Amino acid sequence: MKIGITYDLRIEYLALGYSEEETAEFDRPDTIQAIENTLKELGFKTERIGHVRSLAKQLVKGKKWDLVFNIAEGIKGFGREAQVPSLLDAYDIPYTFSDPLVLAVTLHKGMTKSIIRDLNLPTPDFAVVNTEDDIKKVNLPYPLFAKPVAEGTGKGIDSSSKINNRSELITVCGILLERYKQPVLIETFLPGREFTVGIIGTGGDAVAIGALEIVLKEIAQKDVYSYVNKEQCEELVEYRLVEDSMAEKAKEIALLAWRGLGCRDAGRVDLRVDSSGIPNFMEVNPLAGIHPEHSDLPIMCSLVGISYRELIQRIVESALKRINIHVPSLLPASRLHKVSRKRKYTESVPATQMVLQF
Template sequence: GVPCLGSDALSLSLTLDKAYTSDLARVAGVNALTYRSYRRADDVDESDLPGDFPLFVKPRREGSSMGLSPASKVGNASELRSQVEHIAATYEQDALVEPFVEGGGEFTVAVVGNDPPEALPVLQRAVEAETRIGLHALEHRGALERDWTHELGGTLAPALEDELQEQAVCVYEKLRCKDFARADFRIDDDGTPWFLEINPLPTFKPGDTFAIVAELMNREYEDFLAGVLQNGFERLGV
């Protein structure tokens, strides 16, 4: 009976599971990647991979770039098996394997509010120059032992921004997110956006996505956040 801001337990659980999230996103008409989910290396069937190499291997139910490193991008079956084994041993859960999407950049979309939710200006994220994995994912978790260089491939044309905002709202509604969330996308060589995941507990840290979005909207960050929270209070009737 305690009113809570943000998404409920069902949405938090579903969005933590990247396979269920992908299935529901696809049903909602969003471009979701083909994936395979493996509990152990022996489960990898080379005649039934989710796509051509390179593939990307991540824990099925984690966030905040847990389990990610340059080795997450695999170029052949033996690298794939050893990365699946690493995820299985470290996190005691399935490894989710998808085609590695690159060419048109990486973008993240903040969504706020309800009935209807509103997608905010889209932000581009830097990718690491050599692996093309998002720089934020490699710098996370203390993996700073290298002096990473980064690039910003791809352009956020107005039509692409519209499409990303539309897809982000679609996933937000399908997964019944409430009040605030952030959806991640990658664009391939042909300019097609692919949905990666949605985070119903995004950081509000100064300098991070929501703060940058507020700045783009010419809003004082505290004032912007107060508005987001106020909408949540209204939804809850408190």
């Protein structure tokens, strides 16, 4: 079985003149290498495809793969994460992770929250500010939180994202609208503990494998898991695998959100606790980073005894199940993968299927 790999390599975009921030969500060469090596260890043939334009060229030439392992984030527009899966659907080639609808909707945090609210899951009240004129229509109690509606890796997020009054709201919205050329999501500030929950599987087969608590150190930017705190996480952030009742509640909500949004194969849900002690959904990452040592999901897997190889194997198995291929010959998963706490945050964020029933 031949598996193609689609991805956006950060160094390629930097060489083309894109900025550090514009490429923050893209992958490092060692992530692609790790995926490729692991797929080979599992007995698959692999072929690197690259980004969406490279995929388009190869599809037009008649190239085919039995499956595509897709971690391409895309560069332009709200549909950027949906571009590779859309092309693959057009050529009837199966792929890992979510479909175009889910990837487009979950990239837009406001659209996603409307669905989460419809699913009766806890998420802060919110407003989407499209223009400066919309700011005066925001009628939510302070403190609030402001972020670009469709970015990841903490882009546009720092200590000023916590908003205490109308004058700060006007200033911060103005800056974000101008800088990111997209709407701003305003929501009630969540003051409590923060968790990221790792999920493997699809629909009824999905499981929440663990909850990592994000603990900001004294010297970190206050209150928020910001761009800077993510970039310098080795010094500024402590990650704890937690299993208390609040973490269990976070896992339960995350799994319901994952299934309700129709996310597939593996990813992460980010939550934070509100003033009444309830974990609230902030966002879902259906294309979570999978660098073996630096990304949250593989780190969490290691901490709960799931090796990198088992993670990749379970992602492929989950994708192949959609096309009714079961691969009993996949090698038994090794649980010997070494864990390194040294990490660099290179994730993207990321939209949805209307109320799906599983």
